[in-house]
Amino acid sequence: MTSQKVREQFLNFFKNKEHKIVPSAPLVIKNDPTLMFTNAGMNQFKEFFLGNSQAKEKQVADTQKCLRVSGKHNDLEEVGKDTYHHTMFEMLGNWSFGAYFxxxxxxxxxxxxxxVYGIDKDSLYVTVxxxxxDADNLELDKEAFEFWKAILPEERILMGNKKDNFWEMGDQGPCGPCSEIHVDxxxxxxxxxTPGSKLVNKDHPQVVEVWNLVFIQYNRKANGELEDLPEKHIDTGMGFERLCMVLQGVQSTYDTDIFTPLTREIETITGHKVGLTEEVDIAIRVVADHIRAVSFAIADGQLPSxxxxxxxxxxILRRAVRYGFTFLDAKEPFLYRLVKVLIEIMGKAFPELKSQRQLIENVIKEEENSFLSTLEQGLVLLxxxxxxxxGKTIDGDKAFELYDTFGFPIDLTSLILEEKGYELDTAGFEKALQAQKDRSRKASEIxxxxxxxxxxxxxxxxVGYDQLxxxxxxxxYRKVESKKDGEQYQLVFNLxxxxxEGGGQVGDKGYLEASNGDITYIIDTKKENNEIVHFSESLPKHLEGTFKASVDEKQRYRTAANHTATHLLHQALRQVLGTHVEQKGxxxxxxxxxxxxxxxxxxxVEELREVENFVNARIEGKLPFEENRNIPVKEALAQGAMALFGEKYGDTVRTVRFGQSIELCGGTHVQNTSDIWHFKITSEGAVAAGIRRIEAITTDAVKDFYFTNNRQLFEIKDLLGKNQDPVKAVASMQDENAQLKKQVEALLKDKAKGLKSELLQRVESHSGVQFLAEKVDLDAxxxxxLVFEMGQDKTDLFVLLGAEKEGKALLTCYISxxxxxxxxxxxxxxxxxLGKYIQGGGGGQPFFATAGGKNPAGIDEALEKAKAFIS
Structure with a gap:
């Protein structure tokens, strides 16, 4: 059975059980501060489990793109080493929000x-x-046990501990017991x-968990206690790749038709075949897995950074490059060539891959080139x-610096050292790595x-569209404490x-005014699990009663003007550059x-001017704001509304129109384009391969921009002389400056030649080294x-020069x-x-390096200490 058929049968089965089939949420999560990526099928339904929203559909099913490479669920280092772990995977799931249990x-x-799938009943085991x-003092899930006992023999129903059979969303929130289904x-x-019952949950590659049925019936409070939820829910997740492995009769998920076309392409490109060595097999599995994760992430709007x-x-991408470089002899970019094959496998189920192909390939190729260059530099440094x-042991701190500063993989460091007859101080490296993790964790603890x-x-x-x-x-309300922001409060109101914050737009600020006149300032507003949460540094003194909630009107107006300008800018770019332009953030x-x-x-310059003129023409055209807050998404798209990749839209959406510009958007906007006043581009540049970035200003910021420029122009005219044309005067000064620079350079070269002869006479011989340490009056x-010219006249030369320039200390070292x-x-x-003596630092190559510092008084001591290196 093909993987495509497996997916279709799952969705059709639950459709026939009166479930609504919903699309996969994006892989990259944008409006949940607790998660970076969708790591489970339930993520897009958290608001229903938490009780923040009521589900319109009580029974749904889907196939969800998931990524598990960070936080609690981190499989990254396992991927490739076994036959069933993955970074990106599909999770088939069916859900009940209080409908069935x-x-x-x-x-x-x-x-x-x-x-339906025809799996042999005797090969299946379940856990309860x-x-x-412990403190929860929970009893056996008798209810699930009795339901299972009516279906299969008791010897196939196994008891599972809390680690394996009690699912929790996090330290707080909905949770409950679960039943896993394993297949042998x-x-x-x-x-x-060996009976399969002895191998369940023992990480056996052929006795694997295929489906987890989670019975969400409790809420975990901050103090650790459990309380019953008002409604009971079902949350199931079945690993699509593992299911295909079972149904296709293979022993590895990498042998299913989800991966074999990728594997064959990797073999063709690299010339390495599966089945010859374990290292090559692991490398091919790593590459085949990681290209999926990276491609889907880029398609959903997340660029490497x-x-x-x-x-x-x-x-993830660099891990794939590293395995290709080390074990597949891939010294040139090749991962981007796999995108075409991935689209052939998964493009029908996930059309975003096909529509974003050019972007995905370009970004991956650029990242490959960059990291391969890093690897070459790392090899020199190593x-x-x-x-x-x-000795024969490399210090762990130095290896960590290579890893942390230059991105050089530690396992590659270890491998190269082993080939050279050295060993790595692994304990020292791990200590340095753990110290960094501890610092990072403490900084982000909440x-x-x-x-x-x-x-x-x-x-x-x-109600913020209509009133402020x-x-x-x-x-x-609740109190939140973090290292970054200190003590804050989160407040939720009835309206x-x-x-x-959402759709790129910052959250509003403002204040609450109590009936007695007390003010509580709102410093930010975010959405969490479909609730609007307001942040404040204090709590109102009196919690009951009503408050007057007021948005900072001036900030909202400026923000709305900028948001409307992004819509006009998007339209302008597509008009000027072509319809290939799509918003990427x-x-x-x-x-x-x-x-x-x-x-x-x-x-x-001409294109930028044309884009600016296009936007400003729409501003001058006084286009009115038109919106539809509740239009079916299909109808909105049929009207030409622009939808963004990586965004999840509901059945009904809000459209925002200004003239011919129409987009799906939840942000705030001005009532007429004339409210923007003027649009000015301040910068344009590259973000990644195939991605450009424009920064711009509107309203008061443009007025300040022109006022500042005008004032500076008058100041320049005063300096140049009021009767002069400032452009011609500056051009003349530049020509004159260029000529003076050439004269100064010539004088300095003459000075250096004379100094060279003088310094060569002062070179002393120490321990077979021609040594000189002198202070000079030269720039860097x-x-x-000077030192390179001296090196042409003498071999075995070690020169250290020091100089003071503009209150700073400079050191230059040359070694033959x-x-x-x-x-x-x-x-x-x-x-x-030596940089320590001038209170600075530096670096360079083994034969030439420089340092700079803020303590010129330390130059003499640095020169004196230099001799110790050849003693």
Whole structure:
């Protein structure tokens, strides 16, 4: 049975059980501060489990894109080493929000697996939560046990501990016991030798969990206690890749038709075949898995970067490059060539791959080139570390610096050292790594108290499109503490005029005014699990009664103007550059706007001017704001509304129109484009391969921009002379300055030549080294030219020059390549050491390096200490 057929049969089965089939949520999560990526099928339904919203559909099913590479669920380092772990995977699931519970979930799971998919009943085992004798003091899940006992023999019903059979969303929130369904795909001979019941939950590659049925019936409070939920829910997750492995009769998920086309392409590109060595097999599995994770993330709008979710994606991609480089001899980019095959496998189920193909390929190729260059630099640095090490053990701190600063993988470091006959101080490396993790964790630690509920069953309503001030009641609140923000409070009201951060737009600020006049300031507004949460540094003195909630009107107006400008900018870019332009991200603040878009070349001055003129023409055209807050999404798209990849839209959406610009958008906007006043682009540049970024300003910021420019122009005219044309005067000064620079350079070269002869006479011989340490009156460029010229006249030369320029200290070190090889001297390491005396630092190559510092008084001591390196 093909994987495509497996997916279709699952969805059709639950459709026939009166479930609504819903699309997968994006892989990258944008409006949940607790998660970077969708790591389970239930993520998009959290608001229903938490009781923050009522589900319109009580029974749904889907196949969900998931990624588990960070936080509690982190499988990254296991991927490739076994035959069933993955970073990105599909989770088939069926859900009940108070509609049905354990009986139906268990019976339907058994029916689907045994009657529809035809899995041998005798190969299946189930687990039931056995209870716990800890603080929760939970009993055996008798209800689930009895339902299972009516279906299969008791010897196939196994007791599971809290770790395996009690599911929790996190430290707080909905949770409950679960029943896992495991399948034994070993040969009959192996089954007779060892019963499958002995191998369940033992990480056996052929006795694997295929489906988890979670019975959500409790809520975990901040103090650790459990309380019953008012409604009971079902949350199931079946690993699509593992299910296909079972149904296709293979022993590894990598042998299913989900992966084999990728595997064949990797073999063709690299010339390495599966089945010859374990290292090659692991590398091919890593590459085949990781290309899926990276491609889907980019398609959903997450580009590789150095922070947050982007860092995780970059790390996955670099792990694939590293395995290809080390074990498949892939010294040139090749991962991007696999995207075509991935689309052939999964493009029908996930059309975003097909529509974003060019972007995915370009981004991956650029990242590959960048990291391969990093690997080459790392090899040089590692070689330098080896040469400067006495003994056969490489210091763990140095290896960590190579890993942390330059991104050089530690396992590659270890492998290379082993080949050279060295060993790595692994304990030292792990200590340095753990220290970094501890620092990072402490910096991001957040402690949340339980919600104190003042008004239960109060539905929240957003009224901020129509009014910036309204009477509200405080529904619930909690205290939140973090290293970054200190002590804050989160407040939820029955209705609110405050816009919550989303769609690139920042959250509103403002204040609450109590009936007695007390003011509580709202410093930010965010959405969490479909609730609008208001942040404050204090709690109102009196919690009951009503408050007047007021949005900062001036900030909202400026932000709305910038948001409307992004829509006009999007339209302008598609008009000027072409319809290939798609929005890839935005940031809308009160002071400026940022807009990322797909385009493959730098915009010319003429194109930027044309884009500006297009937007300003719409501003001058006084286009009115038109919106539809509740239109079916299909109808909106048919009208030409622009939808963004990586965003999840409901059945009905809000459309925003200004003239011919129409987009799906939940943000706030001005009532007429004339309210924007004027639009000015302040910068344009690259973000990643095929992604450009424009930053721009509107309203008061443009006025300030022109006022500042005008004032500076008058100041320049005063300096140049009021009767002069400033452009011609500056051009003339530039020409004159260029001529003076040439004259100065010539004079400095003459000075350096004279100084060279003088310094060569002062060179002393020490321990077979021609040594000189002198203070000179040259800049950094002059010292560099001087030492290289001296090196042409003398071999075995070690020169350290010091200079003071503009109150700063400079050191320049040159070592002949003959000395680098014979004496294992390293200029980069030497200047790093001597840089301490000038209160600075530096680095460079083994034969040439420089350092800078803020203590010129330390130059003489640094020069004096230099001789110690050759003693």
């Amino acid at each position: 354990k009986k139906e979930a268990i019976e339907w799971a058994w029916e689907l697996l045994t009657e 939560f056995e209870g716990s004798d 795909i070993r040969s009959e001979a192996e089954k007779k030798q 150095n922070t947050g979710a982007g860092y995780v994606i970059r790390r 070689d330098s570390i080896v040469k400067s090490t006495s 402690s949340k108290a339980d919600w104190t509920v003042l008004h239960a069953d109060s539905e929240q309503e957003f 001030e309204t009477e509200v009641k405080l529904v619930k 609110t005029p405050f816009y919550a 935005s940031a809308v603040h009160s002071k400026y706007l940022r807009f990322d878009f797909s385009h493959f070349s730098k915009l010319t 460029a002059g010292m560099k030219d 390549k003959e000395l680098v090889a014979s004496k294992e001297l390293n200029a980069g390491q030497i200047v790093r050491e």
